Amino acid sequence: MSxxxxxxxxxxxxxxxxxxxxxxxxxxxxxSDIEARDSRFNCFTAVFSDEARAQARNxxxxxxxxxxxxxxxxxxxxxxxxxxxxGQVTLAGSKxxxxxxxxxxxxxxxxxLKASGAILVGxxxxxxxxxxxxxxxxHYGPTRNPHDPERIxxxxxxxxxxxxxAGLLPLTLGSDTNGSIRVxxxxxxxxxxxxxxxxxSRAGVFPFAASLDHTGHFARTARDLAAAYxxxxxxxxxxxxxxxxxxxxxxPELEAPLDGVRIGVADGWFxxxxxxxxxxxxxxxxxALGATxxxxxxxxxxxxxxxxxxxxxxxxxxxxxxxxxxxHDFDPATRDRLLAGALLPAAVVLQAHRFRAWFRDxxxxxxxxxxxxxxxxxxxxxxRLGQLTFSFKGHEVPVRPNLGIFTQPLSFIGLPVVxxxxxxxxxxxxxxxVTRPWAxxxxxxxxxxxxxxxxxxxxxxxxx
Amino acid sequence: MHPSPDSETDEAAAAYARAAAAYQxxxxxxxxxxxxxxxLLTLREHVAMVMDFPLGPEVQADSVFQx
Numbered sequence: 001m002s003x004x005x006x007x008x009x010x011x012x013x014x015x016x017x018x019x020x021x022x023x024x025x026x027x028x029x030x031x032s033d034i035e036a037r038d039s040r041f042n043c044f045t046a047v048f049s050d051e052a053r054a055q056a057r058n059x060x061x062x063x064x065x066x067x068x069x070x071x072x073x074x075x076x077x078x079x080x081x082x083x084x085x086x087g088q089v090t091l092a093g094s095k096x097x098x099x100x101x102x103x104x105x106x107x108x109x110x111x112x113l114k115a116s117g118a119i120l121v122g123x124x125x126x127x128x129x130x131x132x133x134x135x136x137x138x139h140y141g142p143t144r145n146p147h148d149p150e151r152i153x154x155x156x157x158x159x160x161x162x163x164x165x166a167g168l169l170p171l172t173l174g175s176d177t178n179g180s181i182r183v184x185x186x187x188x189x190x191x192x193x194x195x196x197x198x199x200x201s202r203a204g205v206f207p208f209a210a211s212l213d214h215t216g217h218f219a220r221t222a223r224d225l226a227a228a229y230x231x232x233x234x235x236x237x238x239x240x241x242x243x244x245x246x247x248x249x250x251x252p253e254l255e256a257p258l259d260g261v262r263i264g265v266a267d268g269w270f271x272x273x274x275x276x277x278x279x280x281x282x283x284x285x286x287x288a289l290g291a292t293x294x295x296x297x298x299x300x301x302x303x304x305x306x307x308x309x310x311x312x313x314x315x316x317x318x319x320x321x322x323x324x325x326x327x328h329d330f331d332p333a334t335r336d337r338l339l340a341g342a343l344l345p346a347a348v349v350l351q352a353h354r355f356r357a358w359f360r361d362x363x364x365x366x367x368x369x370x371x372x373x374x375x376x377x378x379x380x381x382x383x384r385l386g387q388l389t390f391s392f393k394g395h396e397v398p399v400r401p402n403l404g405i406f407t408q409p410l411s412f413i414g415l416p417v418v419x420x421x422x423x424x425x426x427x428x429x430x431x432x433x434v435t436r437p438w439a440x441x442x443x444x445x446x447x448x449x450x451x452x453x454x455x456x457x458x459x460x461x462x463x464x
Numbered sequence: 465m466h467p468s469p470d471s472e473t474d475e476a477a478a479a480y481a482r483a484a485a486a487y488q489x490x491x492x493x494x495x496x497x498x499x500x501x502x503x504l505l506t507l508r509e510h511v512a513m514v515m516d517f518p519l520g521p522e523v524q525a526d527s528v529f530q531x
Binding site: 196197198211240241299301302304305306308309312320323324327328332333335336337339340341342343344345347348350351352353354355356357358360398401413414415437438 | 480481484485488490491492493496499500501502503504506507509510511513514515517519523524525526528529530531
Protein backbone atom coordinates (compact mmCIF):
# COMPACT_ATOMS: atom_id res chain seq x y z
CA MET A 1 0.00 0.00 0.00
CA SER A 2 1.32 3.41 -0.79
CA UNK A 3 -0.94 5.13 1.74
CA UNK A 4 0.66 3.28 4.61
CA UNK A 5 -0.30 4.56 8.04
CA UNK A 6 1.24 1.94 10.33
CA UNK A 7 0.87 3.87 13.55
CA UNK A 8 -2.64 5.16 13.05
CA UNK A 9 -4.22 8.45 12.24
CA UNK A 10 -3.24 10.21 15.48
CA UNK A 11 0.43 9.52 14.81
CA UNK A 12 0.02 10.75 11.25
CA UNK A 13 -1.61 13.94 12.49
CA UNK A 14 1.23 14.35 14.99
CA UNK A 15 3.75 14.27 12.16
CA UNK A 16 1.79 16.97 10.34
CA UNK A 17 1.53 19.14 13.44
CA UNK A 18 5.29 18.79 14.02
CA UNK A 19 5.98 19.66 10.37
CA UNK A 20 7.75 16.34 9.81
CA UNK A 21 5.25 15.53 7.08
CA UNK A 22 3.19 17.96 5.07
CA UNK A 23 -0.52 17.61 4.44
CA UNK A 24 0.27 18.31 0.80
CA UNK A 25 2.48 15.21 0.63
CA UNK A 26 -0.23 13.08 2.22
CA UNK A 27 -2.85 14.34 -0.19
CA UNK A 28 -0.64 13.77 -3.25
CA UNK A 29 0.19 10.24 -2.12
CA UNK A 30 -3.48 9.52 -1.45
CA UNK A 31 -4.65 10.91 -4.80
CA SER A 32 -1.97 8.97 -6.69
CA ASP A 33 -2.94 5.78 -4.90
CA ILE A 34 -6.62 6.25 -5.69
CA GLU A 35 -5.75 6.96 -9.32
CA ALA A 36 -3.59 3.85 -9.52
CA ARG A 37 -5.72 1.34 -7.66
CA ASP A 38 -9.36 2.30 -7.29
CA SER A 39 -10.32 0.95 -10.69
CA ARG A 40 -9.91 -2.53 -9.15
CA PHE A 41 -12.41 -1.82 -6.40
CA ASN A 42 -14.69 1.00 -7.59
CA CYS A 43 -14.90 2.62 -4.18
CA PHE A 44 -15.05 6.23 -5.37
CA THR A 45 -17.80 8.02 -7.28
CA ALA A 46 -15.97 11.37 -7.10
CA VAL A 47 -12.49 12.51 -6.14
CA PHE A 48 -12.14 16.10 -4.92
CA SER A 49 -8.52 16.66 -5.95
CA ASP A 50 -8.52 20.45 -6.18
CA GLU A 51 -10.42 20.93 -2.94
CA ALA A 52 -8.21 18.45 -1.08
CA ARG A 53 -5.03 20.15 -2.33
CA ALA A 54 -6.38 23.55 -1.32
CA GLN A 55 -7.27 22.33 2.17
CA ALA A 56 -3.81 20.77 2.52
CA ARG A 57 -2.11 23.99 1.48
CA ASN A 58 -4.09 25.95 4.07
CA UNK A 59 -3.28 23.39 6.75
CA UNK A 60 0.42 23.44 5.98
CA UNK A 61 0.36 27.24 6.08
CA UNK A 62 -1.22 27.09 9.52
CA UNK A 63 1.50 24.72 10.72
CA UNK A 64 4.26 26.96 9.35
CA UNK A 65 2.67 30.00 10.99
CA UNK A 66 2.39 28.23 14.32
CA UNK A 67 -1.38 28.38 14.34
CA UNK A 68 -3.18 25.50 16.10
CA UNK A 69 -4.35 22.64 13.92
CA UNK A 70 -6.78 19.90 14.93
CA UNK A 71 -6.20 16.41 16.32
CA UNK A 72 -6.75 14.85 12.88
CA UNK A 73 -4.52 17.28 11.00
CA UNK A 74 -3.80 16.00 7.51
CA UNK A 75 -5.78 12.75 7.83
CA UNK A 76 -7.41 12.03 4.47
CA UNK A 77 -11.01 10.87 4.58
CA UNK A 78 -13.90 10.06 2.28
CA UNK A 79 -17.67 10.03 2.65
CA UNK A 80 -20.49 7.80 1.49
CA UNK A 81 -22.07 9.83 -1.28
CA UNK A 82 -25.19 10.60 0.72
CA UNK A 83 -23.27 13.13 2.85
CA UNK A 84 -23.57 16.72 1.64
CA UNK A 85 -20.32 18.21 0.42
CA UNK A 86 -20.45 21.92 -0.34
CA GLY A 87 -20.55 22.52 -4.08
CA GLN A 88 -21.21 18.87 -4.95
CA VAL A 89 -24.43 17.09 -5.86
CA THR A 90 -25.41 14.58 -3.18
CA LEU A 91 -26.15 11.47 -5.22
CA ALA A 92 -27.18 9.01 -2.51
CA GLY A 93 -26.22 6.32 -4.99
CA SER A 94 -28.90 7.36 -7.44
CA LYS A 95 -29.30 8.53 -10.99
CA UNK A 96 -32.32 10.60 -9.99
CA UNK A 97 -30.36 12.99 -7.80
CA UNK A 98 -27.85 13.84 -10.51
CA UNK A 99 -30.29 16.62 -11.43
CA UNK A 100 -30.29 18.11 -7.93
CA UNK A 101 -28.64 21.36 -6.92
CA UNK A 102 -25.18 21.08 -5.40
CA UNK A 103 -25.14 21.15 -1.60
CA UNK A 104 -24.82 24.63 -0.13
CA UNK A 105 -22.74 23.44 2.79
CA UNK A 106 -21.00 20.39 4.19
CA UNK A 107 -22.93 17.87 6.26
CA UNK A 108 -22.36 18.40 9.98
CA UNK A 109 -20.00 15.43 10.34
CA UNK A 110 -17.99 16.43 7.28
CA UNK A 111 -17.61 19.90 8.76
CA UNK A 112 -16.55 18.45 12.12
CA LEU A 113 -13.85 16.27 10.58
CA LYS A 114 -12.57 19.21 8.53
CA ALA A 115 -12.54 21.37 11.66
CA SER A 116 -10.39 18.67 13.26
CA GLY A 117 -7.91 19.02 10.42
CA ALA A 118 -8.94 15.99 8.38
CA ILE A 119 -8.93 16.45 4.61
CA LEU A 120 -11.87 15.38 2.46
CA VAL A 121 -10.65 13.51 -0.60
CA GLY A 122 -13.71 11.97 -2.22
CA UNK A 123 -17.22 10.53 -2.25
CA UNK A 124 -17.84 6.80 -2.05
CA UNK A 125 -20.14 4.28 -3.67
CA UNK A 126 -23.24 2.85 -2.01
CA UNK A 127 -26.47 1.00 -2.69
CA UNK A 128 -29.04 3.25 -4.32
CA UNK A 129 -30.69 5.35 -1.60
CA UNK A 130 -28.99 3.03 0.94
CA UNK A 131 -31.60 0.32 0.31
CA UNK A 132 -29.44 -2.80 0.16
CA UNK A 133 -26.56 -4.68 1.74
CA UNK A 134 -24.41 -5.31 -1.33
CA UNK A 135 -23.28 -2.06 -3.05
CA UNK A 136 -24.05 -3.58 -6.40
CA UNK A 137 -25.17 -0.24 -7.76
CA UNK A 138 -27.01 -0.31 -11.08
CA HIS A 139 -25.85 3.21 -11.98
CA TYR A 140 -22.25 3.34 -10.70
CA GLY A 141 -21.26 -0.31 -10.79
CA PRO A 142 -20.48 -2.69 -7.94
CA THR A 143 -17.85 -1.97 -5.33
CA ARG A 144 -15.58 -5.00 -5.20
CA ASN A 145 -14.34 -6.57 -2.00
CA PRO A 146 -10.61 -5.80 -1.69
CA HIS A 147 -9.99 -9.27 -0.24
CA ASP A 148 -11.62 -10.98 -3.21
CA PRO A 149 -12.69 -8.73 -6.09
CA GLU A 150 -15.18 -11.35 -7.23
CA ARG A 151 -17.15 -10.81 -4.04
CA ILE A 152 -19.34 -7.98 -2.77
CA UNK A 153 -18.08 -5.38 -0.34
CA UNK A 154 -21.34 -5.44 1.59
CA UNK A 155 -23.52 -2.39 1.88
CA UNK A 156 -24.97 -0.02 1.80
CA UNK A 157 -21.78 1.82 2.81
CA UNK A 158 -19.70 -0.53 0.67
CA UNK A 159 -17.44 2.09 -0.88
CA UNK A 160 -16.62 3.45 2.56
CA UNK A 161 -15.66 0.05 3.96
CA UNK A 162 -13.75 -1.08 0.88
CA UNK A 163 -11.74 2.15 0.67
CA UNK A 164 -10.45 1.52 4.20
CA UNK A 165 -9.88 -2.19 3.58
CA ALA A 166 -7.94 -1.44 0.40
CA GLY A 167 -5.77 1.09 2.22
CA LEU A 168 -6.95 3.90 -0.04
CA LEU A 169 -8.12 5.92 2.97
CA PRO A 170 -7.66 5.48 6.73
CA LEU A 171 -11.02 7.00 7.64
CA THR A 172 -14.43 7.15 5.99
CA LEU A 173 -17.97 8.12 6.93
CA GLY A 174 -21.03 5.96 6.38
CA SER A 175 -24.61 5.55 7.49
CA ASP A 176 -26.40 2.63 9.09
CA THR A 177 -30.18 2.19 9.13
CA ASN A 178 -30.30 -1.59 9.48
CA GLY A 179 -26.64 -2.61 9.28
CA SER A 180 -25.17 -0.52 6.49
CA ILE A 181 -21.96 0.22 8.40
CA ARG A 182 -21.65 -3.11 10.21
CA VAL A 183 -22.32 -5.44 7.28
CA UNK A 184 -19.69 -3.94 4.95
CA UNK A 185 -17.25 -3.64 7.86
CA UNK A 186 -17.63 -7.40 8.37
CA UNK A 187 -17.38 -8.26 4.67
CA UNK A 188 -14.31 -6.08 4.14
CA UNK A 189 -12.53 -6.79 7.43
CA UNK A 190 -12.38 -3.30 8.92
CA UNK A 191 -13.62 -1.59 12.05
CA UNK A 192 -16.91 0.27 11.88
CA UNK A 193 -18.94 2.17 14.40
CA UNK A 194 -22.68 2.65 14.62
CA UNK A 195 -23.16 4.76 17.73
CA UNK A 196 -26.34 5.14 19.77
CA UNK A 197 -29.31 6.48 17.82
CA UNK A 198 -29.07 10.23 18.28
CA UNK A 199 -25.39 10.33 19.22
CA UNK A 200 -24.00 11.67 15.92
CA SER A 201 -25.63 14.32 13.79
CA ARG A 202 -27.35 13.38 10.56
CA ALA A 203 -27.73 16.98 9.40
CA GLY A 204 -26.86 17.18 5.72
CA VAL A 205 -27.15 13.43 5.22
CA PHE A 206 -29.68 12.22 2.67
CA PRO A 207 -32.17 10.13 4.67
CA PHE A 208 -33.38 6.60 4.09
CA ALA A 209 -35.73 5.71 6.97
CA ALA A 210 -35.34 8.67 9.28
CA SER A 211 -36.61 7.02 12.45
CA LEU A 212 -33.85 4.40 12.11
CA ASP A 213 -31.02 6.30 10.38
CA HIS A 214 -27.65 6.55 12.11
CA THR A 215 -24.33 7.98 10.99
CA GLY A 216 -20.95 6.51 11.80
CA HIS A 217 -17.54 5.70 10.42
CA PHE A 218 -14.87 3.16 9.42
CA ALA A 219 -11.18 2.81 10.30
CA ARG A 220 -8.47 0.15 10.53
CA THR A 221 -8.11 0.03 14.32
CA ALA A 222 -10.22 0.64 17.40
CA ARG A 223 -7.92 3.53 18.33
CA ASP A 224 -8.46 5.23 14.98
CA LEU A 225 -12.18 4.63 15.33
CA ALA A 226 -12.11 6.24 18.79
CA ALA A 227 -10.07 9.21 17.63
CA ALA A 228 -12.52 9.99 14.86
CA TYR A 229 -15.51 9.31 17.10
CA UNK A 230 -14.31 11.92 19.58
CA UNK A 231 -14.03 14.45 16.76
CA UNK A 232 -17.51 13.64 15.46
CA UNK A 233 -19.49 13.86 18.70
CA UNK A 234 -21.62 16.75 19.91
CA UNK A 235 -25.22 17.91 19.85
CA UNK A 236 -26.70 19.46 16.73
CA UNK A 237 -30.02 21.27 16.70
CA UNK A 238 -30.18 20.80 12.94
CA UNK A 239 -30.92 17.08 13.46
CA UNK A 240 -34.11 16.57 15.49
CA UNK A 241 -32.95 13.11 16.59
CA UNK A 242 -29.50 14.25 17.74
CA UNK A 243 -29.42 14.15 21.52
CA UNK A 244 -28.65 17.31 23.42
CA UNK A 245 -25.92 15.73 25.49
CA UNK A 246 -22.25 16.59 25.83
CA UNK A 247 -19.61 14.46 24.08
CA UNK A 248 -18.22 11.47 25.96
CA UNK A 249 -14.58 11.25 24.90
CA UNK A 250 -13.52 7.67 24.32
CA UNK A 251 -9.76 7.96 23.84
CA PRO A 252 -8.94 8.71 27.49
CA GLU A 253 -10.68 5.45 28.49
CA LEU A 254 -9.32 3.27 25.71
CA GLU A 255 -6.58 1.59 27.78
CA ALA A 256 -8.66 1.22 30.93
CA PRO A 257 -8.80 -2.38 32.16
CA LEU A 258 -11.95 -4.42 31.72
CA ASP A 259 -11.99 -5.65 35.31
CA GLY A 260 -15.56 -6.08 36.44
CA VAL A 261 -17.03 -5.59 32.98
CA ARG A 262 -19.73 -8.23 32.49
CA ILE A 263 -19.65 -9.70 29.00
CA GLY A 264 -22.35 -11.84 27.49
CA VAL A 265 -22.19 -13.91 24.33
CA ALA A 266 -25.23 -13.82 22.10
CA ASP A 267 -27.22 -17.00 21.81
CA GLY A 268 -30.45 -17.97 20.07
CA TRP A 269 -31.18 -15.88 16.98
CA PHE A 270 -27.56 -14.81 16.62
CA UNK A 271 -26.29 -18.39 16.34
CA UNK A 272 -29.10 -20.05 14.43
CA UNK A 273 -28.16 -20.26 10.81
CA UNK A 274 -24.70 -18.73 11.23
CA UNK A 275 -21.96 -20.36 9.19
CA UNK A 276 -19.20 -22.30 11.01
CA UNK A 277 -16.55 -19.63 10.37
CA UNK A 278 -18.82 -16.95 11.80
CA UNK A 279 -19.44 -19.01 14.94
CA UNK A 280 -15.72 -19.73 15.25
CA UNK A 281 -15.06 -15.99 15.17
CA UNK A 282 -17.57 -15.37 17.93
CA UNK A 283 -16.06 -18.14 20.06
CA UNK A 284 -12.55 -16.81 19.48
CA UNK A 285 -13.49 -13.36 20.74
CA UNK A 286 -15.46 -14.75 23.69
CA UNK A 287 -12.58 -17.02 24.70
CA ALA A 288 -10.07 -14.19 24.51
CA LEU A 289 -12.15 -12.22 27.01
CA GLY A 290 -12.98 -15.23 29.13
CA ALA A 291 -16.67 -14.65 28.44
CA THR A 292 -18.73 -17.78 29.04
CA UNK A 293 -22.16 -16.40 29.83
CA UNK A 294 -24.61 -16.82 26.98
CA UNK A 295 -27.45 -14.37 26.55
CA UNK A 296 -30.55 -14.64 24.38
CA UNK A 297 -32.47 -11.47 23.64
CA UNK A 298 -36.27 -11.81 23.58
CA UNK A 299 -38.27 -11.63 20.36
CA UNK A 300 -35.32 -10.83 18.12
CA UNK A 301 -36.94 -12.19 14.98
CA UNK A 302 -39.95 -9.98 15.57
CA UNK A 303 -37.68 -6.98 16.12
CA UNK A 304 -36.07 -7.64 12.79
CA UNK A 305 -39.48 -7.94 11.15
CA UNK A 306 -40.62 -4.65 12.66
CA UNK A 307 -37.48 -2.87 11.48
CA UNK A 308 -38.04 -4.33 8.03
CA UNK A 309 -41.61 -2.96 7.89
CA UNK A 310 -40.72 0.51 9.19
CA UNK A 311 -37.87 0.75 6.70
CA UNK A 312 -40.07 -0.27 3.79
CA UNK A 313 -42.77 2.23 4.65
CA UNK A 314 -40.53 5.18 5.49
CA UNK A 315 -38.28 4.61 2.50
CA UNK A 316 -41.27 4.38 0.19
CA UNK A 317 -42.82 7.53 1.55
CA UNK A 318 -39.57 9.46 1.13
CA UNK A 319 -39.38 8.61 -2.58
CA UNK A 320 -43.09 8.56 -3.39
CA UNK A 321 -43.06 11.50 -5.78
CA UNK A 322 -40.20 10.10 -7.85
CA UNK A 323 -41.81 6.66 -7.80
CA UNK A 324 -44.85 8.24 -9.44
CA UNK A 325 -43.15 10.58 -11.87
CA UNK A 326 -39.96 8.76 -12.89
CA UNK A 327 -40.07 5.13 -11.75
CA HIS A 328 -37.75 3.99 -14.52
CA ASP A 329 -34.88 6.13 -13.25
CA PHE A 330 -34.55 3.92 -10.15
CA ASP A 331 -32.54 0.75 -9.98
CA PRO A 332 -35.38 -1.73 -10.67
CA ALA A 333 -34.57 -3.76 -7.58
CA THR A 334 -34.76 -0.68 -5.35
CA ARG A 335 -37.87 0.64 -7.07
CA ASP A 336 -39.89 -2.53 -6.64
CA ARG A 337 -38.98 -2.78 -2.96
CA LEU A 338 -39.99 0.85 -2.44
CA LEU A 339 -43.27 0.43 -4.30
CA ALA A 340 -44.13 -2.59 -2.17
CA GLY A 341 -43.38 -0.53 0.94
CA ALA A 342 -45.78 2.14 -0.26
CA LEU A 343 -48.59 -0.40 -0.08
CA LEU A 344 -48.11 -1.33 3.59
CA PRO A 345 -51.12 -0.55 5.80
CA ALA A 346 -50.58 2.19 8.38
CA ALA A 347 -51.57 -0.16 11.20
CA VAL A 348 -48.48 -2.28 10.56
CA VAL A 349 -46.12 0.66 10.78
CA LEU A 350 -47.75 2.01 13.93
CA GLN A 351 -47.64 -1.42 15.56
CA ALA A 352 -43.98 -1.81 14.58
CA HIS A 353 -43.12 1.51 16.24
CA ARG A 354 -44.96 0.48 19.40
CA PHE A 355 -43.19 -2.87 19.39
CA ARG A 356 -39.94 -0.96 19.13
CA ALA A 357 -40.66 0.65 22.51
CA TRP A 358 -41.53 -2.74 24.02
CA PHE A 359 -38.39 -4.37 22.67
CA ARG A 360 -36.17 -1.51 23.87
CA ASP A 361 -37.50 -1.91 27.40
CA UNK A 362 -37.04 -5.70 27.36
CA UNK A 363 -33.48 -5.49 26.09
CA UNK A 364 -32.71 -2.83 28.69
CA UNK A 365 -33.57 -5.45 31.32
CA UNK A 366 -31.03 -7.80 29.76
CA UNK A 367 -28.40 -5.08 29.99
CA UNK A 368 -29.04 -4.78 33.73
CA UNK A 369 -27.07 -8.03 34.07
CA UNK A 370 -24.40 -7.50 31.42
CA UNK A 371 -22.39 -4.53 30.17
CA UNK A 372 -21.34 -5.87 26.78
CA UNK A 373 -22.88 -8.32 24.35
CA UNK A 374 -20.79 -10.07 21.70
CA UNK A 375 -22.64 -11.15 18.57
CA UNK A 376 -21.72 -12.06 15.02
CA UNK A 377 -22.27 -9.38 12.40
CA UNK A 378 -23.36 -11.46 9.43
CA UNK A 379 -24.54 -14.98 8.80
CA UNK A 380 -21.78 -15.69 6.30
CA UNK A 381 -18.70 -14.28 4.62
CA UNK A 382 -19.03 -12.02 1.57
CA UNK A 383 -21.19 -13.56 -1.19
CA ARG A 384 -20.02 -13.44 -4.79
CA LEU A 385 -20.95 -10.50 -7.00
CA GLY A 386 -24.26 -11.25 -8.66
CA GLN A 387 -25.08 -14.01 -6.19
CA LEU A 388 -28.80 -13.81 -5.59
CA THR A 389 -29.30 -15.98 -2.51
CA PHE A 390 -27.47 -17.49 0.44
CA SER A 391 -28.35 -20.30 2.78
CA PHE A 392 -30.00 -19.44 6.09
CA LYS A 393 -31.55 -22.09 8.35
CA GLY A 394 -31.83 -24.48 5.45
CA HIS A 395 -33.54 -22.01 3.12
CA GLU A 396 -32.14 -19.98 0.27
CA VAL A 397 -32.90 -16.31 1.03
CA PRO A 398 -32.19 -13.26 -1.17
CA VAL A 399 -28.82 -11.60 -0.52
CA ARG A 400 -29.79 -8.00 -0.91
CA PRO A 401 -32.38 -7.65 1.88
CA ASN A 402 -31.10 -10.36 4.23
CA LEU A 403 -27.44 -9.77 5.01
CA GLY A 404 -28.60 -7.65 7.95
CA ILE A 405 -30.32 -10.47 9.79
CA PHE A 406 -27.96 -10.07 12.77
CA THR A 407 -27.58 -6.28 12.62
CA GLN A 408 -31.14 -5.15 12.09
CA PRO A 409 -32.57 -6.02 15.55
CA LEU A 410 -29.84 -4.00 17.30
CA SER A 411 -30.09 -0.79 15.28
CA PHE A 412 -33.87 -1.09 15.60
CA ILE A 413 -33.50 0.07 19.21
CA GLY A 414 -30.52 2.29 18.60
CA LEU A 415 -27.95 0.32 20.59
CA PRO A 416 -24.33 1.36 20.00
CA VAL A 417 -22.22 -1.23 18.22
CA VAL A 418 -18.55 -1.46 17.33
CA UNK A 419 -18.22 -3.74 14.31
CA UNK A 420 -14.83 -5.41 14.36
CA UNK A 421 -12.88 -7.84 12.18
CA UNK A 422 -11.96 -11.23 13.64
CA UNK A 423 -8.28 -12.04 13.17
CA UNK A 424 -8.27 -15.03 10.85
CA UNK A 425 -7.05 -16.32 7.52
CA UNK A 426 -9.41 -16.33 4.58
CA UNK A 427 -12.38 -14.08 3.97
CA UNK A 428 -13.16 -11.59 6.75
CA UNK A 429 -15.66 -12.34 9.50
CA UNK A 430 -17.13 -9.67 11.73
CA UNK A 431 -18.01 -9.29 15.40
CA UNK A 432 -20.57 -6.91 16.90
CA UNK A 433 -19.59 -5.45 20.27
CA VAL A 434 -22.85 -4.14 21.67
CA THR A 435 -23.29 -1.96 24.74
CA ARG A 436 -26.17 -0.17 26.39
CA PRO A 437 -27.20 3.23 25.00
CA TRP A 438 -24.54 5.96 25.21
CA ALA A 439 -21.81 3.48 26.30
CA UNK A 440 -19.86 3.65 23.03
CA UNK A 441 -16.61 4.25 24.89
CA UNK A 442 -16.91 0.85 26.57
CA UNK A 443 -17.46 -0.86 23.22
CA UNK A 444 -14.31 0.77 21.90
CA UNK A 445 -12.37 -0.33 25.01
CA UNK A 446 -13.43 -3.93 24.45
CA UNK A 447 -12.50 -3.74 20.77
CA UNK A 448 -9.09 -2.30 21.63
CA UNK A 449 -8.50 -4.99 24.25
CA UNK A 450 -9.44 -7.72 21.79
CA UNK A 451 -6.92 -6.30 19.34
CA UNK A 452 -4.26 -6.41 22.04
CA UNK A 453 -5.23 -10.01 22.77
CA UNK A 454 -4.84 -10.92 19.11
CA UNK A 455 -8.49 -11.76 18.50
CA UNK A 456 -9.25 -8.79 16.24
CA UNK A 457 -7.31 -7.36 13.36
CA UNK A 458 -8.09 -5.67 10.07
CA UNK A 459 -6.42 -8.07 7.63
CA UNK A 460 -3.70 -6.70 5.42
CA UNK A 461 -4.49 -6.68 1.75
CA UNK A 462 -2.62 -9.34 -0.13
CA UNK A 463 -0.48 -7.93 -2.93
CA UNK A 464 -2.79 -7.25 -5.84
CA MET B 465 -38.76 -14.15 4.76
CA HIS B 466 -39.76 -17.03 2.52
CA PRO B 467 -42.50 -16.04 0.10
CA SER B 468 -45.17 -18.67 -0.06
CA PRO B 469 -45.31 -20.61 -3.29
CA ASP B 470 -49.00 -21.03 -2.75
CA SER B 471 -50.68 -19.55 -5.80
CA GLU B 472 -53.93 -18.75 -4.00
CA THR B 473 -52.25 -16.59 -1.38
CA ASP B 474 -50.05 -15.04 -4.04
CA GLU B 475 -53.14 -14.06 -5.94
CA ALA B 476 -54.66 -12.60 -2.80
CA ALA B 477 -51.53 -10.52 -2.26
CA ALA B 478 -51.61 -9.34 -5.84
CA ALA B 479 -55.26 -8.39 -5.52
CA TYR B 480 -54.52 -6.50 -2.31
CA ALA B 481 -51.60 -4.72 -3.94
CA ARG B 482 -53.63 -3.55 -6.90
CA ALA B 483 -56.48 -2.41 -4.67
CA ALA B 484 -54.14 -0.58 -2.28
CA ALA B 485 -52.36 1.14 -5.15
CA ALA B 486 -55.69 2.22 -6.66
CA TYR B 487 -56.99 3.39 -3.27
CA GLN B 488 -54.10 5.81 -2.83
CA UNK B 489 -53.92 6.62 -6.55
CA UNK B 490 -50.39 5.25 -6.84
CA UNK B 491 -49.72 4.42 -10.49
CA UNK B 492 -47.48 1.37 -10.79
CA UNK B 493 -46.15 0.57 -14.27
CA UNK B 494 -47.30 -2.82 -15.46
CA UNK B 495 -43.76 -4.17 -15.81
CA UNK B 496 -43.07 -3.39 -12.14
CA UNK B 497 -45.87 -5.55 -10.78
CA UNK B 498 -44.02 -8.88 -10.64
CA UNK B 499 -41.22 -7.33 -8.57
CA UNK B 500 -43.62 -5.38 -6.39
CA UNK B 501 -45.66 -8.48 -5.61
CA UNK B 502 -42.55 -10.53 -4.86
CA UNK B 503 -41.47 -7.86 -2.38
CA LEU B 504 -44.94 -7.62 -0.93
CA LEU B 505 -44.95 -11.36 -0.31
CA THR B 506 -41.66 -10.99 1.54
CA LEU B 507 -43.10 -8.13 3.54
CA ARG B 508 -46.19 -10.18 4.37
CA GLU B 509 -44.06 -12.57 6.45
CA HIS B 510 -42.73 -9.65 8.46
CA VAL B 511 -46.16 -8.04 8.74
CA ALA B 512 -47.57 -11.23 10.22
CA MET B 513 -44.85 -11.29 12.88
CA VAL B 514 -45.47 -7.68 13.82
CA MET B 515 -49.24 -7.96 13.95
CA ASP B 516 -49.29 -11.27 15.81
CA PHE B 517 -47.73 -9.74 18.93
CA PRO B 518 -50.19 -8.34 21.46
CA LEU B 519 -49.26 -4.96 22.89
CA GLY B 520 -51.15 -3.28 25.73
CA PRO B 521 -52.34 0.31 25.45
CA GLU B 522 -49.57 1.37 27.80
CA VAL B 523 -46.96 0.61 25.10
CA GLN B 524 -46.57 3.84 23.17
CA ALA B 525 -44.17 4.81 20.45
CA ASP B 526 -41.90 7.81 20.96
CA SER B 527 -42.44 10.75 18.61
CA VAL B 528 -38.65 10.84 18.32
CA PHE B 529 -37.22 7.48 19.33
CA GLN B 530 -35.34 7.55 22.62
CA UNK B 531 -32.83 4.74 22.90
